Amino acid sequence: MPGIPTAAVSRLVTYLRILEELERAQTLTTSSGALAGRAQVSAFQVRKDLAYFGRFGTRGMGYTVSVLKRELTRVLGLNRSWNVVIVGMGRLGQAVAHYPGASEYQFGYVGLFDVKTELIGKHVDVPAQREQVSGLGQAPPPRQLRIEHIRDLADFAQQQRGCQQAIDMGFLAVPPEHAQSAAQSLVEAGIKGILNFAPTLIQPRSKEGGPLQEISDEWRDVMVENVDFLVGMKRLAFYMLNPQLKDQDPEERT
């Protein structure tokens, strides 16, 4: 089984965003070439990426924007809603909580956590989840959420499970030196997905322990993705000094 390139998944996210822009512009149909131009990849790449997941077009015609958008939304798992907690409500956590766009994709914040006493008890507006992914409806009014101490995370998670609102993901926006222990708290609370904003890698194990430390059971099926600004800044510095090493974007644009 060959598997699907990781990069293809990221590109799919881009194609979906472009389809939404096309839909807002009332465009009904498109083609691999048109998508390629806007996504800064080749038309071959677009067709191959889509082919990993199915056949969504019509030969000779192209793609129907609404159909392809629906299919990619389904493929990416964005046609269901995801209950999210944020751990770390400093400036970055607050920016994430308010970031527009997350709620449109059914990422709904259900809990906010920190350890700093001056933050605990503070109320923060968070956007409500949309009912439909259509994108045409009005945004519902925001709700208020109280910042809780992280020691209460496990209880909260248990309670959410009780009312069929299990927490799906935790977004980690704590300083790097606390990222590992905060991640451990998420895992102990039974949360299986972590989006790590801290500039450090989370080790999928309970203890710093010896080198050959086994992955512990509770970490077994936990998925971690990293989003690190500092890497972006440093990559930019590198490529500004070494522009010849940057891969050019392809020619074909029709």
Added chain:
Amino acid sequence: MPGIPTAAVSRLVTYLRILEELERAQTLTTSSGALAGRAQVSAFQVRKDLAYFGRFGTRGMGYTVSVLKRELTRVLGLNRSWNVVIVGMGRLGQAVAHYPGASEYQFGYVGLFDVKTELIGKHVDVPAQREQVSGLGQAPPPRQLRIEHIRDLADFAQQQRGCQQAIDMGFLAVPPEHAQSAAQSLVEAGIKGILNFAPTLIQPRSKEGGPLQEISDEWRDVMVENVDFLVGMKRLAFYMLNPQLKDQDPEERT
């Protein structure tokens, strides 16, 4: 000339961070295997990545932490300072401005810009650049910067060039629908590096124009890097639904 994998550059950033952690822990020497374990890649990968840039180790011995750190710092262009402006001082821009870690790598904010009248004229603390990359000195006290209107960016850039403080990079933290025009403002001000936080791709051309639009001269040598949290959220959703498609991390850890 074969070229260096883009992914290798990102991994180099990770190795450098690990070396800093080792230095803080008073570790004097390390090995490809030890770095590999912490970076979640194979030891082969570490050695190959380092080999793209030179020979930094001693056979039979390993690497001297301070030497490898110095060399990677140089390779990544982090031994010089970079003058940065931020465009878009909403919550995300503010979080970026205060993000600790940026100033340690000689990213120094010299200007802040927005278009919203209620933000213009506000003063924001930004960390001062460190003189040395050593990481052992005290952090200098923060400075205050006034948020300016983006229409004044070109003049400001000109003025900075006049005093040998040319702006090297612009960090773009505006809403996606304004990202292209804000990027255009950066380019018109002569800024050659853009770190785009908006969930949209910047097109390296002046006009939305026709499909085969040429890359205009002013965009010719502009480098753009993207940091998009929404992609991270959506990738996480995808891999939680399709865990079998996630590439495992390697065995070798010694």
Added chain:
DNA sequence: TCGTGTGAAAATGTTCACAGCT
């Protein structure tokens, strides 16, 4: 005729085995 879908070719990136230095 047009543009998708796809097997095959080419390019790229990763893993490996081992030579070579300490």
Added chain:
DNA sequence: AGCTGTGAACATTTTCACACGA
């Protein structure tokens, strides 16, 4: 003996050419 550095084997990813359906 131990660990780096590297050419060669291998695997993956991208590019391409073209068959096929509308």
